[in-house]
Amino acid sequence: MGPGPVNADPRVLRALSTPLVGQYDPVMTGYMAQTQALYREVFATRNDATLLVDGTSRAGIEAALVSLVRPGQRVLVPVFGRFGHLLAEIAQRAGAEVHTIGTTWGQVFPTSVVEEAVRRVRPHLLAVVQGDTSTTMNQPLDELGDVCARHGALFYTDATASLGGNPFEADAWGLDAATAGLQKCLSGPPGSAPLTLSDRAVEVVRGRRRVEAGIREDDDEDVGEPIGSNYFDLGMVLDYWGPRRLNHHTEATSMLYAAHECARVLLDEGRQKVVDRHARAGRAMLAGVRGLGLGVFGDLGHRMHNVVAPVIPDGVDGEGVRGALLHDFGIEIGTSFGPLRGRVWRIGTMGVNARLDTVLTTLAALEHVLRRAGVPVPPSGGVDAAADAWAEG
Structure with a gap:
C-alpha cells in the first residue's frame, strides 16, 4: 500500500507465465500490434507511434528526452517534487540547456506561471511530471498544450504514477509525448514503459541520424547528429515496432505479455x-x-x-x-x-x-x-x- 510498485493483478501474473515465442513469430508481432492499439485507448490518443520501451518507467523517460532533444536545445522543467529534478537531470545528460522553475513541495503550478516561463525561456521542449508521488501532487496539464502551441514548444509529460488512476487525455491536452510505467495504477510489475508520440514528435525523432554499425546505414536519413544512446534511440525503436520491423533489440517478451494484459484489465473494467x-x-x-x-x-x-x-x-x-x-x-x-x-x-x-x-x-x-x-x-x-x-x- 505504498506509492508503488503495488500488487500486480492476478490476470497480469498469469500473463507473465505465458510461453515465450520467437521475435518474428506472427503471434509475437500480433501481440505487439494489439498492445499498440490497447495503449492508444489507455493514453486516449490516435497516435500511430504508441509502443513499449523495454525497461522501467525511467527507461521511457530517458528514451523520450534523449530522442526529442539535441545538445544545446532548451528544455524547461517545472519542478514540484523529486521527479521534476529527475527530468531535469536526464535532459541535462542529453546535452540540453536546462531551465527550471520551482514551487514549494505540496503545491502545483498555475498555468500562468508556466506560460510566463515558456515565454521567457523559449524552450524546444516543456517537460512536466503529471503526478509526483514524492509530494502526492497532480499537476494540471489540460491548458499547457495550448501554451506550448502558442510558443512553438514540444510538450512532454511523465505520467508514470498517474496514468490509469487519474484523468489523462493525450490528444485533447495537446501532448506531443507521454511515458508511463506498469507498476502503479496499471496493476503490473515494473519493467515496461508505455510511450506515445504525436506526429510532430515523430518528425523530430526522425530528424535525428540513426546508424547501427554493420547492420544498416540509411543515407537518406543521415540528418544531424546521432543521439548518444543506441538502446533509447526512438527512431530505431519506431522502425522495430513499425511495418518495417527492422531488428533493433530482443523484445522483452514476458513484459510485453504483462503490458498487454495490464491494458486489457483496465479497458475491460472501463x-x-x-x-x-x-x-x-x-x-x-x-x-x-x-x-x-x-x-x-x-x-x-x-x-x-x-x-x-x-x-x-x-x-x-x-x-x-x-x-x-x-x-x-x-x-x-x-x-x-x-x-x-x-x-x-x-x-x-x-x-x-x-x-x-x-x-x-x-x-x-x-x-x-x-x-x-x-x-x-x-x-x-x-x-x-x-x-x-x-x-x-
Missing part, C-alpha cells in the same frame, strides 16, 4: 470506471487518515487520486511504524525523501489495491500500530470515516 474507483478509494483513505487525527500534507485540491501523505505525529518514529505495519500485518506503506524525509508517510490506493477492503485493513492496522506507539487515536476513527466516505460514492 477507462473512466477505473479512474472513478481510484478517486473513491483515495477519498476513503484520505478520510480515514483524518479520522485517525492525522494531518495530511499538501494542497488537497491538487492531490493525486492514488496517494495520500499523512503527517507523522510529533515524537513518533516514522520508520518504526512502517516496520511494525510490515512485520506485524504484512502491509507496506512508503517513506519519503528530500524536504519531506521523516515528516510524512505515503499511502497508495492504486491499481488492484484501490479497493475498500485494502483501505479498511490498512487503516485498522495503522490505528493499532499508532496506539502502541502512544498516539491517542480515536477507536475505529479511521475505519469508520473511510467506510462513510466510500459509501458516499
Whole structure:
C-alpha cells in the first residue's frame, strides 16, 4: 500500500507465465500490434507511434528526452517534487540547456506561471511530471498544450504514477509525448514503459541520424547528429515496432505479455470506471487518515487520486511504524525523501489495491500500530470515516 510498485493483478501474473515465442513469430508481432492499439485507448490518443520501451518507467523517460532533444536545445522543467529534478537531470545528460522553475513541495503550478516561463525561456521542449508521488501532487496539464502551441514548444509529460488512476487525455491536452510505467495504477510489475508520440514528435525523432554499425546505414536519413544512446534511440525503436520491423533489440517478451494484459484489465473494467474507483478509494483513505487525527500534507485540491501523505505525529518514529505495519500485518506503506524525509508517510490506493477492503485493513492496522506507539487515536476513527466516505460514492 505504498506509492508503488503495488500488487500486480492476478490476470497480469498469469500473463507473465505465458510461453515465450520467437521475435518474428506472427503471434509475437500480433501481440505487439494489439498492445499498440490497447495503449492508444489507455493514453486516449490516435497516435500511430504508441509502443513499449523495454525497461522501467525511467527507461521511457530517458528514451523520450534523449530522442526529442539535441545538445544545446532548451528544455524547461517545472519542478514540484523529486521527479521534476529527475527530468531535469536526464535532459541535462542529453546535452540540453536546462531551465527550471520551482514551487514549494505540496503545491502545483498555475498555468500562468508556466506560460510566463515558456515565454521567457523559449524552450524546444516543456517537460512536466503529471503526478509526483514524492509530494502526492497532480499537476494540471489540460491548458499547457495550448501554451506550448502558442510558443512553438514540444510538450512532454511523465505520467508514470498517474496514468490509469487519474484523468489523462493525450490528444485533447495537446501532448506531443507521454511515458508511463506498469507498476502503479496499471496493476503490473515494473519493467515496461508505455510511450506515445504525436506526429510532430515523430518528425523530430526522425530528424535525428540513426546508424547501427554493420547492420544498416540509411543515407537518406543521415540528418544531424546521432543521439548518444543506441538502446533509447526512438527512431530505431519506431522502425522495430513499425511495418518495417527492422531488428533493433530482443523484445522483452514476458513484459510485453504483462503490458498487454495490464491494458486489457483496465479497458475491460472501463477507462473512466477505473479512474472513478481510484478517486473513491483515495477519498476513503484520505478520510480515514483524518479520522485517525492525522494531518495530511499538501494542497488537497491538487492531490493525486492514488496517494495520500499523512503527517507523522510529533515524537513518533516514522520508520518504526512502517516496520511494525510490515512485520506485524504484512502491509507496506512508503517513506519519503528530500524536504519531506521523516515528516510524512505515503499511502497508495492504486491499481488492484484501490479497493475498500485494502483501505479498511490498512487503516485498522495503522490505528493499532499508532496506539502502541502512544498516539491517542480515536477507536475505529479511521475505519469508520473511510467506510462513510466510500459509501458516499
